[in-house]
Amino acid sequence: MSFNDKVVLVTGASAGIGKAIAILFAESGARLAIVGRNAQNLRAVADACAKDERPLEIVADLSTDEGCERTAKETLERYGRLDVLINNAGVGARTNLLSTDMAIFDKVFSTNVRGVYNLTRLLAPSLIETKGNIVNISSVMGTAVAVGVLPYSMSKAALDHFTRLIALELAPKGVRVNTVSPGVTVSELVQRLTGISDEQYSDYLTDMAKGIPMRRVCQPEHVAKMVVFVASEDCELVTGTVIKVDGGVDLAVESSEIKKQIQK
Template structure:
């Protein structure tokens, strides 16, 4: 492996899966930039930084100017960008007939438009370097899930984006892959339990009963897979969707 200090960007990196990814990449020796809209969570992360001193920036990745400013600041500080983890996400769950235009647009803007804007901005630097790793966070919901027409569509779209990026950017030494988590214990799944009107512990138990591995997923499980895709030695793994759900999916 090279002695270059690799630089990684993680969107939505202040909590949940994103935070676990930030911590894992820092442990691996990467310099990490964390983008999130939650200023309070970013400040807490700064106080409890593990491994290095991450660049923390309040950023709305659905806004082109905000994305340009964030990437320019990161390049200005570190001189390069090697890894992009498009993790930022929101849920606005509802059955189709109850789903508002705003519910649809918000989810699409963060998951799909945000990933597009971030990727378009960083690929310029990756192409110049002839090196890059783009890792999108999809979901098993991409295969369809009741009450998540917007979320499922966005996550399926990320998988299509991943495969297209692999084709277009592969010749420049850039790989694009995606992780697709199943049930993971995060604030987002707590929101799902609230929407369903069941205690979170009950939702966890219900989920475990349907998972062959007989346990629920933790953010660290996803971070481990992201670290694999981010590794320099994973250069021949490109355009893949890795489902991380404790068992097969269909």
Template sequence: MASSAPALLGGSLKGKVALITGASSGIGAEMARHFASLGCRLALTGRNMETLQEVTNECIRRGLDKNKILMIQADFELEADVKRTAEETIQKFNQIDVLVNNAGVLTAGSVETVSLESFDKIFAVNVRAPLQLTQLLAPQLIKTKGTVVNVSSVVGKVSMPDFLIYSMSKTALDHMTRSIAEELAPHGVRVNAVNPGAIVTPIIKRSFGMTDEETAQFFEKMKRNHAMRRTGTVDEVSRTIAFMASNDSSFTTGETVGIDGGCHLLVTKVPI
């Protein structure tokens, strides 16, 4: 008699090749660790090789052989680095099954204060690089009937003061997700996005030069923007991404999946 025990969520990813961009910290680092525990072969990108090596060591401790991990130092403002990332991944593994476009940058600013230089940088990393990488790897993804998961944000769905350009970039990424999903669906390639709310990661502290205390105060205030009265964690995001990348979501494409504790629902902030 066959076992009635459910299969491991994301278990179909075992042995697959996943490219995770921006894997040296935050959501990307947790994705690398989680995908390693599922038995994926990994190509990991980051600007800081020291922290990327730390993540790689953690993946090895999760049971993934070091020969199944490729580290790529890349700055996704540069088209040449994006192109090299695609080339080195295929050269190492000769295939790709999962592309996770996670690398991103964040700056604050309103219509009165934002600079065009910030616009160019944010759109280069958050929009142009995912488009370029998906375009370069599309032939390989078609061969494997692979999946693409774009890491967007709740601010791609709702407006937030002082995050004008960042919000615009994530809205563009969401629409790109839908458009490419329709184009690649006949080839068996699925393309989805996830839209996290406030997730406790280093990007806020790093982007705004905050102290530890200021960062903690920021995330405490952000709880009021979420119907669930709390912020999210990187593992909550990584598990959802694994679901979207695996056969567990085999009939889902073109979706933008919220992981935001109900942030998108609120018109007014909630009392804490």
């Protein structure tokens, strides 16, 4: 799969899944714009991606209008075009209805839903020009039912439907839109939320793997490979889909085993 001369924007590229996506696109020849809030981590990812051309690093908070507007503007100013938009940046939340502080709800929705909507809206005209495509990174929690992840699951359900709705709107204009939905994936997400130590996180992953039919959690690279594939011309008629990369988790398993883990 070659992305030679294609311009790809990856949000949330300073850590975890987005970092792996950016590196794989760079290896496939893409010209990159990468976005995150942590400038130092973003710089390290740009170093890892750099070959002939260094990626454009954009330090921005995509939960704000200013962050989305500047990201779109800087990308188009640097490259003059956009072929692929990867909406990966996201935050988690561990809460339920009875303990939800609305600040948590707003943080999750402003990042996982509003920011994605806004950035996509701003860049859709450029994607129409190139007949490009969009990949949104959701979660199996967008369809699973579990106690303890309420606004996060709702935000990912909204994202899945956003994909289906705009895939329909943009298909006549030649733009594809898909979602890749990871299951449990090694990243910074859970430790950011819980503050658990590396050892506790390792135990958590071991526990979670027991509830996964393939008995393994995902590495970011497993997700990245699917993202790059679905963004490629090999998938020229694939649009409006939600593709899970999760080791075979089905809803029955999630509602029993994973629910127990989340409630621990």
